[in-house]
Amino acid sequence: MTIHMVTRRSLLAAGGALVATGATGLLHPANAQTIAPTPSMRGGANNYRPGAPIVERIGGGGFWMTGTVRRAGDGAPLAGQRIQIWAHTTEGHERDPHSHGATLTDANGVFRLEMPQIVPAFGQPHGHLAYDSGDFETVFLRPVMRSSKDTSLEAHFVLQPA
Amino acid sequence: MGLAAAVAVPIGAAALSPLLAWRSPIYIAAGFAGVIAMAFLLIQPLLAGGFLPGLNTLRSRRLHRLVGGALVATVVIHVAGLWITSPPDVIDALLFRSPTPFSVWGVTAMWAMFAAALLAAFRRRLLRWKTWRFAHAALATVTVLGSVIHAMLIEGTMEWVTKAALCALVLAATARTLADLRPRQVTHRRGT
Numbered sequence: 618m619t620i621h622m623v624t625r626r627s628l629l630a631a632g633g634a635l636v637a638t639g640a641t642g643l644l645h646p647a648n649a650q651t652i653a654p655t656p657s658m659r660g661g662a663n664n665y666r667p668g669a670p671i672v673e674r675i676g677g678g679g680f681w682m683t684g685t686v687r688r689a690g691d692g693a694p695l696a697g698q699r700i701q702i703w704a705h706t707t708e709g710h711e712r713d714p715h716s717h718g719a720t721l722t723d724a725n726g727v728f729r730l731e732m733p734q735i736v737p738a739f740g741q742p743h744g745h746l747a748y749d750s751g752d753f754e755t756v757f758l759r760p761v762m763r764s765s766k767d768t769s770l771e772a773h774f775v776l777q778p779a
Numbered sequence: 780m781g782l783a784a785a786v787a788v789p790i791g792a793a794a795l796s797p798l799l800a801w802r803s804p805i806y807i808a809a810g811f812a813g814v815i816a817m818a819f820l821l822i823q824p825l826l827a828g829g830f831l832p833g834l835n836t837l838r839s840r841r842l843h844r845l846v847g848g849a850l851v852a853t854v855v856i857h858v859a860g861l862w863i864t865s866p867p868d869v870i871d872a873l874l875f876r877s878p879t880p881f882s883v884w885g886v887t888a889m890w891a892m893f894a895a896a897l898l899a900a901f902r903r904r905l906l907r908w909k910t911w912r913f914a915h916a917a918l919a920t921v922t923v924l925g926s927v928i929h930a931m932l933i934e935g936t937m938e939w940v941t942k943a944a945l946c947a948l949v950l951a952a953t954a955r956t957l958a959d960l961r962p963r964q965v966t967h968r969r970g971t
Contacts, residue, residue: 659878663867707801711865736801739861739868740879740933759878765934 654689654754654777661757664711665747669701674731675718676708681769682744683729686722688753689777694726700774701747702730705738711745737765746772754779782825786818789945792938799936809860810936816853817930820923821949822846827919828956844899851896854889881932888925891918916960923953 686698701719709716720730735742742765746758753776760772793814799807825831826843834842862869872882895918902911927946930937 659876660868660871661878663871664865705801710803710806736798737934738802739865740881740935742934 651690652687652692652775655756655758655773655775657755657757658759661745661759662747663745663759664703665701665745665749665757666703666712666714666717667749669703669717669719671699671720672718672730675702676706676715676733678731678733679768680706680732680734681729682732682746682772683727683769684746684772684774686726686728686748686774686776689775692775694722694724695753695776696722696724696726698722698726698728698748698753698774698776699750700728700730701749702732702744704732704735704744706733706735708733711738734768735762735765735770742767744770744772746774748774748776752779753777782822782831785821785945785948789937789941790814790818792941793936796936796938803864805860806864807936809857809864812853812856812860813930813935814937816850816857817926817945817949819846819850819853820926821945821952823850823919824923824949824952824956828952828959830952830955847896847899850892854892858889879932881929884925884932885929888922888929891921891925894918895922912960916957920953920957923949 682702682704684700686695686700687693688695699719699721701717703711703717705711706716718730718732720728722728735744742762743759744762746760747756749755749757756774756776758772758774760770762770790811793811802810823843823846826834826839826846829836829839831839831842858869858873868877871877872879872886875883875886877883895915898905898911898915898918902915905911906914927950930942930946
């Protein structure tokens with residue numbers, strides 16, 4: 618009886634292991650090459666103003682919003698992509714037009730825009746970023762600063778071709 | 780005196796917040812309405828339990844009703860002011876889909892407070908006294924717990940130490956009054 622139990626148990630274990638290996642084995646090749654698109658964050662689109670102008674910097678500057686833009690799937694950096702940025706800063710509310718600006722990614726898919734210091738608003742020091750140019754699916758991000766004393770914030774986009 | 784300080788110090792500290800420099804008057808008013816509402820949440824259980832010196836049961840009850848009305852008004856100003864400042868953020872909060880974890884606590888506390896106030900307004904017509912008191916106290920407890928968590932998770936104009944102290948006092952006053960509720964109609968025993 619005991620021997621029988623052990624046999625059944627080991628059978629089950631072997632079977633389970635086989636199924637697990639099979640499942641991961643099937644999924645693995647697909648995962649290795651695919652970089653998933655970034656989903657929009659909750660509240661990311663709040664106080665969005667479409668068509669923010671491309672600017673050298675927003676207001677007087679002193680704070681840096683940085684990040685990268687890549688293509689979903691192969692993760693290739695995307696150059697020349699327009700990223701719109703807005704936040705509640707020392708120079709204005711999120712809704713104020715002068716709190717909004719946009720910049721383009723460089724050849725490495727990196728963007729950097731100087732803006733006024735972000736200050737806590739609606740309970741958290743946070744910024745807003747949007748990709749909304751049409752070639753890829755629209756993404757809205759709402760990163761939160763670790764500390765309201767930080768002088769930079771980053772956000773990264775992986776975009777799905779539209 | 781102690782109560783006056785417990786209420787005045789956190790409000791005074793919030794008035795010194797550097798964040799005020801970067802906010803519109805309506806946003807500032809909305810924030811202070813929230814701070815004042817928290818101060819009312821300290822006074823309310825003390826009045827309900829008859830713990831304030833110099834007030835008999837009747838006057839304590841009347842003041843409790845008055846402050847309750849003022850509490851509802853400050854919360855309405857708080858939410859309305861925030862709505863004017865940033866409508867989508869408040870709509871997200873009211874629909875329980877906000878990215879900020881404190882919103883769900885604040886909105887839950889708000890609805891519990893409205894329900895507690897409605898119960899108070901229609902008390903005699905609705906329920907037996909004991910049932911009514913249990914329901915009102917339960918809703919008030921949800922209001923207090925939700926408000927304290929809401930406030931503590933927020934990085935706003937309130938200074939951290941005075942905010943934590945006010946919240947601790949609110950919890951203590953609520954717990955003390957609830958403890959008195961259990962045996963019998965203790966309110967008749969006190970403050971005459």
